[in-house]
Amino acid sequence: MGLSTRLVVGGAVVGVALTYHVRRRRARTGESYLAIIRGLPGDVLRWTDEARDRAALALDEGVTAARRRDAEFGRQLLVAGEPPGA
Amino acid sequence: MDFSFAMLTASTASTVLSYAAAFFFVVVAVAAAYALVKAGKALERVDKVLADVDEEGVPLMRKAGTTLDGVNANLGNVDQITKDVADITDKIDTMANAVEGAVSTPARKAAAFSAGVQGAVSSFMRRDKGAGTTGGGDAAASSGWAYAPAGGAAPEDATADSAGVSDDAGATKEPVSGSGAGEAPGTSGDAATDGGPSRED
Numbered sequence: 001m002g003l004s005t006r007l008v009v010g011g012a013v014v015g016v017a018l019t020y021h022v023r024r025r026r027a028r029t030g031e032s033y034l035a036i037i038r039g040l041p042g043d044v045l046r047w048t049d050e051a052r053d054r055a056a057l058a059l060d061e062g063v064t065a066a067r068r069r070d071a072e073f074g075r076q077l078l079v080a081g082e083p084p085g086a
Numbered sequence: 087m088d089f090s091f092a093m094l095t096a097s098t099a100s101t102v103l104s105y106a107a108a109f110f111f112v113v114v115a116v117a118a119a120y121a122l123v124k125a126g127k128a129l130e131r132v133d134k135v136l137a138d139v140d141e142e143g144v145p146l147m148r149k150a151g152t153t154l155d156g157v158n159a160n161l162g163n164v165d166q167i168t169k170d171v172a173d174i175t176d177k178i179d180t181m182a183n184a185v186e187g188a189v190s191t192p193a194r195k196a197a198a199f200s201a202g203v204q205g206a207v208s209s210f211m212r213r214d215k216g217a218g219t220t221g222g223g224d225a226a227a228s229s230g231w232a233y234a235p236a237g238g239a240a241p242e243d244a245t246a247d248s249a250g251v252s253d254d255a256g257a258t259k260e261p262v263s264g265s266g267a268g269e270a271p272g273t274s275g276d277a278a279t280d281g282g283p284s285r286e287d
Contacts, residue, residue: 054209054210055210057209057210058205058206058207058209058210059206061205061206061209062202062203062204062205062206062207062209063202064205065201065202065204065205065206066198066199066201066202066205067198068201069197069198069200069201069202070194070195070197070198070201073193073194073197073198074194077190077194
């Protein structure tokens with residue numbers, strides 16, 4: 001796949017995604033197409049910040065959940081290894 | 087007369103005693119003979135029993151010895167079987183410990199990793215988080231990962247006003263942002279392109 005093909009395919013994908021976003025946004029909020037397109041850079045920056053914050057929070061919660069599950073699994077193994085009546 | 091009577095009486099008593107003693111000895115002799123006969127019969131039977139035992143006991147003891155030898159051999163086999171079973175049990179125990187050590191640790195790590203991924207994904211995709219971080223809004227209420235127009239409504243409203251389509255934007259814009267944008271329509275285009283007001287959130 002050549003560079004031009006990649007550019008064309010990428011542009012088509014981006015265009016479809018942009019069209020879908022604009023139409024959906026307009027259907028939801030009633031804004032004009034021009035307003036939506038002009039607000040896209042700000043939207044992208046906002047999405048980036050939001051994703052970064054949420055990713056950090058999700059990472060912390062994931063690590064906490066993994067440690068909690070690991071401790072629970074260890075406890076279950078310890079209980080399963082004990083002889084009956086112990 | 088008296089003397090003769092006394093002599094007769096004495097001789098009679100002596101005679102009676104003699105007869106009594108003789109009778110007693112005869113009775114004793116008969117009893118002893120009977121006892122000896124019985125003892126002889128008993129000794130004869132004992133001799134016969136001993137002869138039978140001597141005749142049949144030796145082969146019986148030989149058979150018992152042979153049987154004991156077989157039992158001892160079988161007991162040796164049972165002992166060997168018990169040792170083999172104990173060895174197999176030890177090997178199974180070792181193998182079970184090895185399998186447990188080889189399986190439990192990766193399973194534990196995999197379970198922890200999957201739980202961590204699940205927690206992270208659920209936290210990342212949680213809808214109410216998006217509303218809290220982006221300041222809320224119509225879109226944030228509908229979808230947490232979707233765009234929240236509260237902060238970015240000002241430039242959009244401004245552009246809407248400048249483009250002359252304020253009727254469409256007025257349906258959803260907020261009063262504060264809408265009023266601010268309406269006051270300075272000339273600067274709203276720059277604000278919309280660089281995304282300044284939205285970054286302040």
